[in-house]
Amino acid sequence: MRYRVQTRTRAGHIAGFVALGLIALAIVLPVFAGRGLIQDMFFILTMLVLAQFWNLLAGYGGLVSVGQQAFVGMGAYAMFGAVILWGVDPIPAILAGGVAALLLAVPTAYFAFRLQGAYFAIGTWVIAEVTRLMVAQWKALGGGTGTSLPREATGDMWGVSAVQALFGLREAAARDVLAYWLALALAVATIGGIYWLLRNRLGLALSAVRDNTEAAKSVGVDAGRMKWFVFLIAAFGTGLCGALIFVQTARISPDAAFNVSQWTAYVIFIVVIGGIGTIEGPILGVLIFFALQSAFADYGSWYLFALGIIGIVVMLVAPRGLWGLFSDRTGIHLFPVQRRLVGRDISEGET
Amino acid sequence: APALAQGAKIRLGYVSPQSGPLAGFAESDAYNIKAFLASEAGANFEVIVKDSQSNPNRAAEVAKELIIDDEINLMLVASTPENTNPVATTCEAEGMPVISTAAPWQPWFIGQQGNPGDPASWKPFDFAFHYFWGLEDVIAVFLNMWNQLDTNKSIGGLFPNDADGNAWGDPNVGVGPGFAAAGYTLNDPGRYQNLTDDFTAQINAFKAANAQIVTGVVIPPDFTTFWNQAKQQGFAPKAATVAKAILFPQSVEALGEAGHNLSSEVWWSNTHPFASSLTGQSAADLAAGFTAETGRPWTQPIGFIHSLFQMATNVMGRVDDAADPEAVAAAIAATDMDTIVGKVAFNGAGLPPFAAANVCKTPLVGGQWRRKADGTFDLVVVDNQTAPMIPTGGVMEALA
């Protein structure tokens, strides 16, 4: 054939190998890393997962949600419920968290999809508040007080003793390693899954809907179904991640689980300074966020003040985020999704 | 030799809500820590302070950081269940000894149990220790104050849906049964959310029950809203005895005239007859020192924050290896000392068996805010039947 389609690029190739290497390294990391690093990695990976899903919603699906904390909280509470009320082991209970978030997403989407733009954003926020207030009435899980995971549940968690034996660690450290591996798996699955989705024809449909909904309908894309699809996926993933985070925290309260700053605002911050609408953006963003936090969090309110100002400045000078700035200049994409036609007569084209 | 004398510095972790809505509890941190480090015993210690930003998630996170990255030997924490509970839970899970204070013991102990509704499932902790008073003390203090007045013994209760409110308002283990035993009836319309803008429903319920006393555990802005609305809507009880809302003088000053003769529990004051083993200061000295250094009036948490460091010094004086968590925990359990907030010993005195190993109670009395001519307020102890060693400064007065 004279022409063929390809998505791979040199940068993408290299990035692919580097990514595989990094994943392998990450898997064996607990062998030589201290607990501090493992915990930092857990924080980075879970925030990354939340950021990737929010980016999927807002950056690809055009759905600017301010209510993702509903799914974090729902996932976390469902996990606690499964452990405390039904005696399920915390690890499988994480799945229950994902499913619960998914179930919550159905009525949420039914309602929120009637709204547009800013209305949608506020609507999702209100729904998250409603969920928080309802969960705060759940007396068996402590109501507004919150509750802690019982020692024996966290102590005998699946796999903990195996990890303990493997590395000769104390129980608490073994739990960290286990949670870290789960976070790693979730992050890899999330990024891999989103990347796969975007390279698939669904990716085309998503971009089409985001660029121009009316035109997308006119070429046969079911815009409504695409929105449902990404919303549900994001809710499920966010719920899983929320459950995992709270397995690690072992303590929950409605204010903590449905915290709009932590689970939505910081996540938006991460995506936007990194670069919305790219897979690389949230990765870069979470690293910057983590660096800022470890360097300056001890300055208390000045740190938060600076975080606010940084958000404003980045939005004003680099609306497409730092990765956007970089890839506009260099044309480099680590996760290329563009389908390029290669063959005679085709100018290499700007990317 | 005890860990104290070994030369290497002992690392204390301290999680404190230095920013955010709970920051009032942390305002004496700098003052107390400076005094501690300057003391003779303090020279053996290093204190690593982390700001929880009044956020329970963050509190748990920084507690972990302290344990893992800073390799502390002992954790100290104070300032409401929102701050103490996540830190204590984390320490318990990590096997790190923790001394906690400034939260009633029920929300602290029961609030950390998996299923707070099922006493059979409650378990003691191996590493977490807490000293403060409990609801039984508050019940006794409040009753003693009200008994000084002539009322119809009908009480209106304001309990939010948070850790304190749920503990206080619990129909079985909260304050209600205690009041009932003394012949008082508690009218509790139900849990409300913090930062509620309207208390008409509660006021109507209290009016309907002809309540002459109001009690509860309310955050400051909500109490102001409630109290102003009560006056606006013609509800005038003889006593208003609330916890939390009028803890800090600024909150009372914010009420102006309406703050006069509001009453509350007093856990520490500048008239407490205790002294610091670290600096030799009396309670009055400690309070005055704070005012001199910051220009701000003394507050109740000052004594308790100070006592945390007394505890740490005492405990580390009794262990050989500060890095052995089990040994440190055992030393905490064996504590028997006098602090600036009273005697601390985990001997189970006055506690139900399930909490005996982890909790110690400190004295509690009742006080009333008296407005002075210049618009500032004095906290006057008006009842000391629960702790006679603490002197009173007046008697309980009915609200005008």
Next chain:
Amino acid sequence: MLETRGLTANYGDFRALFGVDITVQPGETVAIIGANGAGKTTLLRAIAGVLRSAPAQVLHHGAPIGALPADQVMQRGISMVPEGRRLFPSLSVEENLLIGGQTRRAKGPWSLATVYDLFPILRERRHSPGTALSGGQQQMVAIGRALMANPELMLCDEISLGLAPVVIRDIYAALPQIKAGGASLVIVEQDIAQALRVADRVYCLMEGRVTLTGRPADITRDAIHAAYFGAPA
């Protein structure tokens, strides 16, 4: 009084005008004609300051105004009847008219009363929302709105677009009255015959360039066709 020199205009990467030179004398009516997309609207928008250009590409009484924003150009006495009427839907007819005269307080013949005299139907409908009018009435409002500024130069973009012939006749019948008030006019028009009838001079644009200019009487139909389509009929 108005002159463009080598005026260029871009929409992003797309260049819509390639060095257009036109002049307008005081009291003159100039018609701009050309095919769809020739750049007529773009030319008017560049003059009005909606699209910015280099300062010296547009001269008003010799002063460079190419880089001024639209509101400042308007303050200098240049007003515009935009393509597609563009009334403000939240404003009533009367408010739509008032807003035209609100920032430039120049003395001149035009006021609410004189505009209503010119288009009596508007007086009757003054309280209805601007967009509840028929297309022709909306066009009258758009013209009235531009007149309210008492402009020295009025730019009219396809004022007969989509209007019934009888309305077009009315509007064109009003032009002499407008000119009598002392304003110069630049009229963009698809309807060539109409344009030739009212204009003192004509420019024909094709693909962003002036391809023909002259007095109506001097221009032949073949020349117009060539200027329009780039090929003789």
Next chain:
Amino acid sequence: MIGVDTIVQGVLLGGLYALFAAGLSLVFGIMRLVNLAHGDLIVMGAYLILILVTLSGLNPFLAALVAAPLMFGLGWGLQRLVLNRTLGKDILPPLLVTFGLSIALQNALLEGFSADSRKISAGGLETASADLGIVTVGVMPLLTFASAIAVIVGLNALFYRTALGRAFRAVSDDPVTASLMGIRPAHVFAMATGVAMLVVTVAALYFGMRANFDPAIGPARLIYAFEAVIIGGLGSLWGTLAGGIIIGVAQTVGAAVNPEWQILAGHVAFLLVLLVRPRGLFPRAVD
């Protein structure tokens, strides 16, 4: 008459929410700007009035008069220098910028004023009550409600009777054509935010006199303000008042059933209204 009382108190509460929401409604209606810092700006206004009251011993109402021009200037500058650059089709830039502003403002106030909860003293006015026969209501809530009405009447007059109001509406419809009328959209937007800050000052006055405030308290009320604006319909000021009242009444009625349902009832009322009318009660013909 607990039933009547509940409704009356709910309506008065609605006045407070409408006052919070009026400034938001203005900028949302004119610029489609979702201002997440609105609650914090109210808190900042309250601190400003508090400073004036403490420093000069002014009556709070006079202090608010002094604060108003400062707040106007601040709003004007904020819009001109920062927010104008975020306007456009995309709702994210203003969302993120005002969110950043919200965090920065809260923490700057915390540094400046500590976490103490403060209150503007109105010298006994807070507790004054008026007996209306069937119900006894506070003078302060009545004043708040009356001020909300006055603000809305005032804004409506500004909107529908003045040249500036015409300019507001014209720019909100179509900035490009408005600039052809000699109006500078950037300037009009700045004026709008300035005016919104005047309303913020009024809200801050009542907010600060009514109950304690601290630097972190702003966002808690923001969501009610948004709900009021959205229930009312984009840009409809009377709609905003109606929205505030709906939420206020829903809250007091919910609380009368059980205090646990108070805040929830307000949110649920909001969701129900939007379920029936996704564009609010009094939507504009064109969005």
Next chain:
Amino acid sequence: MTILSLHNVSKRFGALTVTDDVTFDVPRGQALGIIGPNGAGKSTLFNLITGNIRADAGRIDFLGRDVTRDPAMKRVQAGVGRSFQIPQPFEKLTVFENLATAASFGRRLPERAVTAACLDILEQTELMRRANTPAGQLSLLERKRLELARAMATGPQLLLLDEIAGGLTEGECQALVATIRAIHAQGTTIIWIEHVLHALNAVVERLLVLDFGRVIGIGEPAAIMASKEVREIYLGIEI
């Protein structure tokens, strides 16, 4: 056989009736032109046929089936392809991806067949050179070509074209006419809204005139153009 028929279709925007009781049929394989003054409701008519907006009254049949209530997406898949008067490309996708989207969703081709189908269309519309360019960077002319190409990629049996010849030079216009004739020759039914009459006349077999939302004439082009009404309301004068 009739491919499309409208029965008494009406649409109002507020007080404005934009489509007023419109009834007409289009036989399969025909090329129909639509003319009328600006704002007559031509584009609205297209939106009604494609389902981008819903009719207030009346019925629309496509291929003998009532599609009045079907969403746009269903109608595309059934074979109604359209271009937009103001080009609406997916700006961040490349030209090729724009077509691929249309081919995989509108025509529901399997992944393997998409490329081949798109290549044909790219050649036919002379966009091959720009295949890898993001559509947001195209010039207006190329955007218009892309509109046509993307509509074709949905595999339409009925192709609706909205003013795609406006702004073209004579040469470009002739090339476009040739392309459209070729598409027509393959059996695709075409409805074309156009103000460039000579281009339209070179393709269409029948002409429909719309004014104020009403059909004021439909029939053989020469006869329509000669009618007094059309001369008056649309042409205004003779050139």
